[in-house]
Amino acid sequence: MQAAAVQQCDLVDPAFARLSALARPHDSRLSPLESGLARPQRIAARAELFSEGDPIPQPILLLSGWAARVRRLADGRRQILGLLLPGDLIGIARRHDPVAISNIVALTDLAICPAPCQDDLEDVGLSKAYDRSRSLEEHYLLAQIVRLGRLSAYERIADLLLELWERLKLAGLATTSRFPVPLTQDLLADTLGLTNVHVNRTLQALRREGVLTLEAGMATLHDTAALADQVHHRAPPLKSAHAD
Amino acid sequence: MQAAAVQQCDLVDPAFARLSALARPHDSRLSPLESGLARPQRIAARAELFSEGDPIPQPILLLSGWAARVRRLADGRRQILGLLLPGDLIGIARRHDPVAISNIVALTDLAICPAPCQDDLEDVGLSKAYDRSRSLEEHYLLAQIVRLGRLSAYERIADLLLELWERLKLAGLATTSRFPVPLTQDLLADTLGLTNVHVNRTLQALRREGVLTLEAGMATLHDTAALADQVHHRAPPLKSAHAD
DNA sequence: CGACGGTTTGACAATCATCAAATACAGTGG
DNA sequence: CCACTGTATTTGATGATTGTCAAACCGTCG
Numbered sequence: 001m002q003a004a005a006v007q008q009c010d011l012v013d014p015a016f017a018r019l020s021a022l023a024r025p026h027d028s029r030l031s032p033l034e035s036g037l038a039r040p041q042r043i044a045a046r047a048e049l050f051s052e053g054d055p056i057p058q059p060i061l062l063l064s065g066w067a068a069r070v071r072r073l074a075d076g077r078r079q080i081l082g083l084l085l086p087g088d089l090i091g092i093a094r095r096h097d098p099v100a101i102s103n104i105v106a107l108t109d110l111a112i113c114p115a116p117c118q119d120d121l122e123d124v125g126l127s128k129a130y131d132r133s134r135s136l137e138e139h140y141l142l143a144q145i146v147r148l149g150r151l152s153a154y155e156r157i158a159d160l161l162l163e164l165w166e167r168l169k170l171a172g173l174a175t176t177s178r179f180p181v182p183l184t185q186d187l188l189a190d191t192l193g194l195t196n197v198h199v200n201r202t203l204q205a206l207r208r209e210g211v212l213t214l215e216a217g218m219a220t221l222h223d224t225a226a227l228a229d230q231v232h233h234r235a236p237p238l239k240s241a242h243a244d
Numbered sequence: 245m246q247a248a249a250v251q252q253c254d255l256v257d258p259a260f261a262r263l264s265a266l267a268r269p270h271d272s273r274l275s276p277l278e279s280g281l282a283r284p285q286r287i288a289a290r291a292e293l294f295s296e297g298d299p300i301p302q303p304i305l306l307l308s309g310w311a312a313r314v315r316r317l318a319d320g321r322r323q324i325l326g327l328l329l330p331g332d333l334i335g336i337a338r339r340h341d342p343v344a345i346s347n348i349v350a351l352t353d354l355a356i357c358p359a360p361c362q363d364d365l366e367d368v369g370l371s372k373a374y375d376r377s378r379s380l381e382e383h384y385l386l387a388q389i390v391r392l393g394r395l396s397a398y399e400r401i402a403d404l405l406l407e408l409w410e411r412l413k414l415a416g417l418a419t420t421s422r423f424p425v426p427l428t429q430d431l432l433a434d435t436l437g438l439t440n441v442h443v444n445r446t447l448q449a450l451r452r453e454g455v456l457t458l459e460a461g462m463a464t465l466h467d468t469a470a471l472a473d474q475v476h477h478r479a480p481p482l483k484s485a486h487a488d
Numbered sequence: 489c490g491a492c493g494g495t496t497t498g499a500c501a502a503t504c505a506t507c508a509a510a511t512a513c514a515g516t517g518g
Numbered sequence: 519c520c521a522c523t524g525t526a527t528t529t530g531a532t533g534a535t536t537g538t539c540a541a542a543c544c545g546t547c548g
Contacts (some may be wrong), residue, residue, distance in 0.1 A: 001488035038495085042422070051535090069386075071386065071390050073390075073394060077394045078394070079389060079390045079393040079394045081386050081389050081390070082389075093378065093379065093382055094375055094378065094379050095371075095374050095375050096371075096372060099379075099384055101379065101383055101386065102386055114492080127339075127340075128340060131338055131339050133338050135335065135337065135338050135343075135345065136380075136401065138337055138345055138385075139345055141382075141385045141386070141389065142313075142315065142325050142346055142385070144389055144520065145323060145326075145388055145389055146315050146317075146323045146325070146390060148389060148393045148437060149323040149392045149436070149437030150317060150321045150322075150323045150437060152503075152504095153503075153504070157342075184525085184526065185526075185527070185528095186525095186526080186528090193393030193394060194390060194504075194505090195504075195505055195526085196506070197505075197506080197507095197528085197529090198504055198523090199503090200528060200529090201504095201529090204528085226450065232338050257492095394534095396535075397535075397536070412547070428493085428494065428495090429494075429496095430493095430494080431494070438536075438537090439536075439537055439538080440494090440495085441496085441497090441536090441537075441538080441539095442535085442536055444495065444496060444497090445496090445536095448496085489548105490523100490531090490547105491547090491548090492545100492546085492547085492548105493544100493545095493547105494543100494544085494545085494546105495542100495543075495544075495545100496533080496541100496542080496543070496544090497540100497541085497542075497543090498522100498539105498540090498541085498542100499538105499539090499540095500537100500538080500539090501536105501537080501538075501539100502535105502536085502537070502538085503534105503535085503536075503537080504534090504535075504536090505531080505532100505533080505534070505535080506533075506534085507530105507531090507532090507533105508529105508533090509528100509529085509530085510527100510529070510530100510532095511526100511528065511529090511530085512525105512526080512527070513524100513525085513526080513527095513543105514523100514524090514525085514526100514539080515522100515523085515525105516521105516522080516524100516535095517520105517522085517523100517525080517537095517541085518519100518520090518521085518523095
C-alpha cells in the first residue's frame, strides 16, 4: 500500500482481509485491489445508495459500515432482503449492463470504493475471490429464505447472529464471540419478518436463557459451538424428495 | 431446427421460447442453442438432480417439467427455496468450478440438457439471455424473501401464482390465465413457509372469493389485472431508509 | 378390494401481531 | 446544567394468524 492508501489502512483492512480469505488457497497477488482503494467515498447513514433499476456502472466494494438491501410494500411494510457487511461486493451479479435489483440503503456511515476491475481475468486470485463472493451472496439469500420460511422467531435471531458472526470473522471484524451489530430492533424485525415488539421479547428470552446477548450495538454469543450445532441443522441429503 | 432436433420440437420449444424472449430485443441467432439440444436427458419425478456441494460440470438447461431447490432441516422441516420451470438454467451462478449451492429435486418428470456453451462470448444473444436469466433468478429469490417475510398466507399464494404465471408466459407455457401448476398442497406449503392444512384453507378462501382456483394441477387466475395490482405492491423508493 | 397419496374437516393450542403507553437514553439548545 | 426532543427499548393487554393433531374423505392404481 502506498502513500494515499496508507492513512486509510485500517479502513480498507476488513475488505482486504475478506477478499484475501476468499482468494485463498489459490492465494494471489491482489494487487489491483490495493491500487483501486486510494479514493474511498463516504456515505452517510440512511442514505440510499441505489434504487431498484438504477444502473450500476461498476461493481462497488463496501469498505466499512453496514448496508441493507430493502424492499418496501405499498402499505408501508418493509422487508430487508439481506445485509451488506464490510468486504461485501455490490452489483457483481450481472456481467452486462448491471442494474440494481433492489434498493440499497446505508444502515451506518459507510465507506465504499469502486471494486477493482473484475474483468481483468489475468488476476486469477481476485477473480476467484469475486466468484466466491457471488456464491456466498446467493448462499446468504438462501439462508434468509429458510429462516423466514421455517424457523421460529427464537431460531431466526440465533441463526442470523451466527451468520453475521461468521461473515464478520471473514473480514477479521470478529475475533471473539463478541462483535459489533449496529442494528436496531426495528431493523432486526424487518430483516427477520417479525415485529419490533416480538424481536424485543425474543431477545429477552435468548438473554434469559444465556444463549446470546444483544445490546448497545454489541452481540455476544455465549456458547458458539452449541449454537452452531443447534442452528446449522442441515439434514443429510435424502434421495427421495417427498419422503417424510 | 434440423434433423435430430425436429422430433423434439415441442419438447425444447418452451426453453427456446424463454431464452429467445430474454435475448430480445438484441435479437440474436441463438444457433448454439439448437445444436446443443439434440440429446435431452430424462429424469424421473422425485429424483434428486444435485445435492448441495455437488460439482456441476456444466450448466444445465431445463427443457420440460418442474424442479425445486430444497433445503431440509434436521428435524424434518423442509423449505423449498425456489422453483425451476422449463427454460430455467441450473448452475450458471458461478464462473469457476461451479458447485450446487442447494439440493435440486425433480417435482415432475423432467427433460434436461447441457446448456449450450455460455463461454462462447461471440454469441452475444445467448450470452445476454443467460445474463438476464441469472438476473431473474436473483429476482425470484428476492421475491420469495418478501413473500415469506412480509406477506400473509393469502397474499403469499396469490403472489406466488402470479409469479408462476408470468414465468410460464415467458416460456410460452401460459397463454391464458389458466395454466398448469403441478404442485401438491404439501409442496406449496413447503414453498410458502406454511402447513399443508393452512394452505388448503387459504386456497378455499381464495376460491370462495373468486380470486383464483387451483385444482387438479391447473391454476386459474380470475382477475389477473386486479391481482397484479394488489400483489405487485412495490412502494415508490423513499430517500430516507428509516422513514415510517 | 385394499393401499396409497392427496385433500378436506374439526377442535384446539401456540406463535406472533397489534395497539397503546411507559421508560430509557442521547443530543440539542436555552 | 436542565428542560426538551427524538429515537430506541420495554411492558401490558388483547386478538388474529397460523400450527398441531387426528380423522375422514376421495380418487387412482395394482
